Amino acid sequence: MAEKWKIRLLPFFSLFILFLLDGIISAYFGSQLSMGQAEIFPRLLFIGLYYFTFRLPVKHIMYLSLFLGFLMDSYYTGILGIYMASFTIVIYFTTLFKSRTDLNVLTIGYFGIFMYFVFESLVYLFYSWIGYHSIGIGRFLLFYLSPSLLFNSVWYLLLYPVLNKILDYCGAKPLEILFTTE
Known part of the structure; x- marks a missing residue:
C-alpha cells in the first residue's frame, strides 16, 4: 500500500507543474502559437486531469479539478468560475464514463x-455568455479548437509515459486493472 502523502501530494504537484507549463508555453511561444487567424491554446493541465481521472479516487480528482480550476481562473483569466466549472464538469462526466x-x-x-x-x-460558451469575446462558432471550431486539439493531442502522447510513471510511483491503481475482463 502506498504512503498516503504520495497519492495526495505528488499528483497535485505534478498537475501544478502542468498548470505552470501552460502559462510558460503561452508566454514564451505565444507568437509561434498564433499563426495568422489560427491560435493554439496549450492545455497541459487538462491533459493531466483527464489522465489522472482514470487512476485516482473520484473524490480526490474532483477536489483537484476544483482547486486547480480556481487557480487557473484567478491567475490566468481573472474571471472566477469559468475554468473551475469547466474542469469540474468535464472530470465529473469522465468519472461517470469510467x-x-x-x-x-x-x-x-x-x-x-x-x-x-x-x-x-x-x-x-462561458466567455460568450459574459461578453468577453464575440467570435462565431465556425471561427471558434476552425481557428481555435482544431489546431489546439491537434497540439494537445501531441502533448498527451508526450506526457503519457511521464504521468504514468508518477502515478505508478504514487501507488495509484494501475491502468491494466481497467482493461481486464471479469
Whole structure:
C-alpha cells in the first residue's frame, strides 16, 4: 500500500507543474502559437486531469479539478468560475464514463478527444455568455479548437509515459486493472 502523502501530494504537484507549463508555453511561444487567424491554446493541465481521472479516487480528482480550476481562473483569466466549472464538469462526466463503460485504449482516447471538445466549448460558451469575446462558432471550431486539439493531442502522447510513471510511483491503481475482463 502506498504512503498516503504520495497519492495526495505528488499528483497535485505534478498537475501544478502542468498548470505552470501552460502559462510558460503561452508566454514564451505565444507568437509561434498564433499563426495568422489560427491560435493554439496549450492545455497541459487538462491533459493531466483527464489522465489522472482514470487512476485516482473520484473524490480526490474532483477536489483537484476544483482547486486547480480556481487557480487557473484567478491567475490566468481573472474571471472566477469559468475554468473551475469547466474542469469540474468535464472530470465529473469522465468519472461517470469510467464507471459505466468497458474501458480500453480506444475508448479512453476517443472519449478524451470528445471531452476536450466539451471543455473548450464550455470555456467558449462561458466567455460568450459574459461578453468577453464575440467570435462565431465556425471561427471558434476552425481557428481555435482544431489546431489546439491537434497540439494537445501531441502533448498527451508526450506526457503519457511521464504521468504514468508518477502515478505508478504514487501507488495509484494501475491502468491494466481497467482493461481486464471479469
